[in-house]
Amino acid sequence: MDAIARSVPVGVVGAGTMGAGIAQVAAVAGHEVRVYDAVDGAAAAAVEATFARLARAVDKGRLLQEEAEDAATRLRAVDTLEDLAGCGLVVEAVVEDLEVKRALFAGLEAVCGPDAILATNTSSLSVDAVAESLALPGRVAGLHFFNPAPVLALVEVVSGARTDAGVADLLVATATAWGKTPVRAASTPGFIVNRVARPFYGEAFRLLEAGSVDAATVDALLRESGGFRMGPFELADLIGHDVNLAVSRSVWEAFGRDPRFTPSVLQERLVADGRLGRKTGGGIYADDEPPPAPSTADPVAGTGTSAPWTGAGGFDPSTPGWRIDDGDVELRLTDGRTAAQHTGGGPRTVVLVDLALDATPARVGLAAPEQAPKEHVEAAVGFLQRLGHAVTVLPDVPGLVVARTVATLAAAAADAVDSGVATAEDVDTAMRLGVNYPRGPFAWGERLGWDWVAGMLDALAAADDPGRYRVSPQLRDRAGDGGATLARRAADAMWAGDAASQALGMTLESVGPGRAEVSMRVRADMVNGHGICHGGLIFTLADSAFAFACNSYNRSTVAQGADITFLAPAREGDLLVATAQERHRNGRSGLYDVTVRRVDPDEAVIAEFRGRSREIPGTLVPGEEET
Structure with a gap:
């Protein structure tokens, strides 16, 4: 399907950061753009600010001078909602309040022609609920940009139960023509990104609440071993704990307080105390102090043991199934069970290794049974140090850090696919582009094996919370084989x-x-x-x-x-x-x-x-x- 023609005007309602960013994207793509805001002067100020951003884009080489000047001529503030008559597409980016949005869309329906598409940039509200009282709910869909809209490629095109298929197709084509990467999603709580990303923060806060691992070590392992651009605590400090918690609570409430999405008590305390992150001078980390160092093992002198390390497949923390030992100590990838469970009563100590994105991570996490001989732990640490890895010795907690995070992310991705929210490819695209994950979580689940993912959740359920870590029937089928x-x-x-x-x-x-x-x-x-x-x-x-x-x-x-x-x-x-x-x-x-x-x-x-x-x-x- 062809995109909305450039000759068709686009309206944007809401002149905040997101609305102004969407207006800039549409103007650069060639449309006349009319910006409206109910607050006097807000639309004009947003347009002026957009002119300045266009100039900066020229300075940074992202736009040609003539492209910026042409876009500026197509961008204007309007004074009333009626001024949006004649727009073929109107995108709202107002406050996340259902009644406010319903009233706005009723007003838009009164002034826009019956062929105009009305899109909501909501990140959490139901598209069906927004369109509930309209005479033509089929022309309403979600068009969820990510901030900053001119920079980030991802756009979630969200279809409600009554959204016309042609409307979604047209928005996909238009987003593509605007230089974005659209993914399709059904109107379910959190859509794709905000739904699938919950375990990234949830598992980190759970470890911190239990006193198992400090925040800096969690962040370092997920960055240096897992390949994530930022750790969950660093990212939550950047986003703002109030914003992050609001999304978690919204998804949790929308799913009937499903324990899989239970918000963190510690994060609620941070918000209550006004420690929202960088915007308030500190959250998990204090802005006026150097960042704390992660837990790192001291160098181990000598060889640790006299026997060479041998085993099937060699050392590879990116995949299950390998084992390597020196006779007294055996290394394995974690599967959710503890090192003590793996070791049992045998003379050989099993030391578990945390998951990594690839076989040669900068940092490797490991855990040994609490009563393991000191020389056995040192043998494992020394072996990994000689391979060039920084080593973090973790408590013997189920799933360690990266592995439990990736397993729960993969399970969330599979659940979104199995529930009809989006295709596996769109889920992975959304998570790579929307939150910069190093690999799509569904693809990661396939790479590791759904049996490994289900086994990890089963072990976490047995050790912690059966409701939070329950394995869905569909995931159980995948793990059973499914090919x-x-x-x-x-x-x-x-x-x-x-x-x-x-x-x-x-x-x-x-x-x-x-x-x-x-x-x-x-x-x-x-x-x-x-x-x-x-x-x-x-x-x-x-x-x-x-x-x-x-x-x-x-x-x-x-x-x-x-x-x-x-x-x-x-x-x-x-x-x-x-x-x-x-x-x-x-x-x-x-x-x-x-x-x-x-x-x-x-x-x-x-x-x-x-x-x-x-x-x-x-x-x-x-x-x-x-x-």
């Missing part, structure tokens, strides 16, 4: 023999029945004399994702054909991700769509690929029943 485990094993079998993909530096990010995601960083030897990545290598990346997806059922396949359309260039340093998704499967034939996008530095689509496959006799994992 995900076999798909991963088939992919691993393929990967072991795929020297070409490995030589190109590709990484299999995730795989499941009928889908796969493969990444590749463009190296200097991959570009031509014009500095552009060779098209053949982009084709190879797409073809690799296609191959993993169509072999995900553990049935050997061959390609019958493939077509690729190149849409944008890739250059040295770009991180490309190819996502393959099964479109059609019938008998022995399959049809797959592959999108190659540039994750870093932006979200541009580089190429679109379609592959056709045919099954041949044989399996990739011998002895496994075909699905």
Whole structure:
């Protein structure tokens, strides 16, 4: 579907930071934009402030001078709601109060033509509730930008139960034309980002409330090991604890006080005490003091033990299933059970390692049984230090820090998908772009295995709160198999023999029945004399994702054909991700769509690929029943 034409005026109601940002985005995209605010002078002040932001964008090289000047000519303040008559799209960005929004939309319906789309930028209220009293509720949808709107790419396009499908399609096309990355969401509490992100903060506060781990150590592990841009306490201080708590309470109340979303008592205390974060001079951290250092083990001298460390798979904190030992001490990735449970009464001490984004994190968290011999703990610490890791020794708490956070995020993502809120791809896109997660939580769940995710929640439920960590029936089905485990094993079998993909530096990010995601960083030897990545290598990346997806059922396949359309260039340093998704499967034939996008530095689509496959006799994992 085509986007709203540039000749169609756009109205924005609400001249705060978000409204002004949305107005700027629409004006730069080529629309006449009319800004209205009920407070006298607020719209005019917002327009003037936007002119200044446009000038700064020119200074920073984000806009050309003529682009900024053209946008400024299309932007104006209006004095009354009636001045929005003739707008084809009106976006409201007023206070998060349902009655205020209902009254506003009733007024907009009275002045805007029947074909005008009325969009709400609400981050938490029901689109259906906002449109409840309107004669034409089908033209109302959510268009949720993230702050600052001119900078952040993500837009959630939210459909209520009565939103016309064509309205949502038009908003998706328009957001794309405005340079944004839209994702579709159903109008459920928190939509995608605010719903799925709750465990990131919730698990951190739970650890802090229990006195298990200090805030600086939690933040350091999630940054340096988990790959998150900011730790949860740093981010909550930046956002404001009042804002963060309000979202948590809203989602919790909307879900009938579901224990999965129970707000933190400690955060409530911070808000009550006025310690809201940076805007009040301090929250978890004090602004006028140096940031506290995370807990880090002192260097261990010598070898710790005389025996070498050996085991299946070597040390890899990014994935389950490996074990490595020196005879007295064994390292394993945490699965939610404690190190004491793993060790039992045996003579060998099991030391659990926290999850990491990749195999070589800057920091590694570990935990040993409380009564473990000191020399056993030192042996583990010394071994990891010699590998170049900073080591944090944690109490023997279930799930440690990163692993429990990622498992609960993955479960929240799966629940959103299973509840029909959004597709897995849109959930992952929303979390990467909306809150800068290093990997989509659904893809992370597939990579780790849903059996590992469910096992982590089961262990946390047994040790802590069965309601908070309950495993949904759908997640239990995924963990039971649903084809995900076999798909991963088939992919691993393929990967072991795929020297070409490995030589190109590709990484299999995730795989499941009928889908796969493969990444590749463009190296200097991959570009031509014009500095552009060779098209053949982009084709190879797409073809690799296609191959993993169509072999995900553990049935050997061959390609019958493939077509690729190149849409944008890739250059040295770009991180490309190819996502393959099964479109059609019938008998022995399959049809797959592959999108190659540039994750870093932006979200541009580089190429679109379609592959056709045919099954041949044989399996990739011998002895496994075909699905």
